[in-house]
Amino acid sequence: MINPRSITFRLTLLFSTASATTLLLVGLLVSSLVESHFEEQDLIELRGKLELIRHAFAKVRTPSELTNIPNSLSDALIGHPDLSVVIRGPDNRLLFTTSNATFATYLFEQPSNGDVYSNETKLVMWEQREHIYRGISATTATGITGQPMATAALAVNIEHHTAFMKSFHTNLWMAIATGILLTIVLGWGAARRGLAPVREMANVAKGISVNRLSDRLSSNSVPPELTNLAIAFNEMLTRLEGSFHRLSDFSSDLAHELRTPISNLMTQTQVALSKGRSIEEYREVLYSNLEEYERLARMISDMLFLAKADNGLIVPNSEIVNLHNEVRDLFGFYEAIADEQSVSLKLIGEGTVRGDRLMLRRALSNLLSNAIRHSSYSKLVKVLIDQTNPEEITLVVENYGETIAMGHLPRLFDRFYRVDPSRQKTSDGAGLGLAIAKSIIEAHKGKINAFSSNGITRFEITFPSVLNE
Known part of the structure; x- marks a missing residue:
């Protein structure tokens, strides 16, 4: 398996490759420009001497004057030891030559290049006699x-040009090689320094533990490219911290909820065994224990339901459910309990949704039971169903009672959470009803929110409308 390269190595490699390519291209360009400059200088010099020769030949008016050409050209070309000139007549007779002048034969056979200099060949280069x-x-x-x-x-x-170019090329490529080495070193340092915020984030992540979930990255101290990553990392830590606290509270509450019925069972059993009792007395103890067993069974069943909901294992049946009929039937079931508290029940509106009828009834039953239990004496519990919006249907369960503080509202659907801890022992429920209701509603692609103000607490549910299918 190939080990992945580090980001520092990759950035250094990319930066060095780009810089080396640029330096090489610049070196080739500079070398080409210098060489072209020397060629242009040589061509200008040669054309200047050619014009001088043409001017001398143009002044010849008689054949006898033609014999004076070598003398006039020797005087004109004196002081140019690097210059070689050979002039031949139309019959290839040698008219003039400088000392030690040697030319490639093909130079006299070069075709015209067609530029402004009439009948002039292109510039050629050759090597002869070293x-x-x-x-x-x-x-x-x-x-x-x-x-x-x-x-x-x-x-x-x-030769002086070629010697200069050789030295120039050596120095140029040495400078380019040095530049490439420097870009590698500087690129590595820049990459290391640029990735310092990432290492800081890694150090913070390493330090995260159960006791240090409050650590956060400063989004102001990281480069703009990493700001979104830092914000996302901090949000993840916030979610983890909240989840851990909820899990810790849940574990504590679960232990407490299980301890109470188990403690009751142990106490009643110990009392029953402390002395001999009649069959009827044992029967009463068993009946009492049965109630605690049923409470434990309900709690375990609810916990299993929530565990399935957390893992997406709840798959509701698909059928048309008339919410008005379901709420009306629940009113009949809770009528006796409502009469004990002189609470009136009122249903307004019609609506249908697609889902699992039994699961939806369980969620509505939990909400209705909660509303009656926390309603003030002789008050009204109202259920409103609104299907005027073609996109969704809304169901509201509303009761009159004590206003719930804003800080408690987001946690009402947490497991075992109670707004008033002092009522924990007297409450009939285990604190799972609202959590189960939320899980069922979300399994049906719905949403539930809680509101409380001016003595009115309202649970608002929205479902996708069957009219939009």
């Missing part, structure tokens, strides 16, 4: 009428 030359050839006419044109070949020794 010397390097660059030269041109061109025709030149005399002032004698009917006289054929001669051919002049000019060359300049460019």
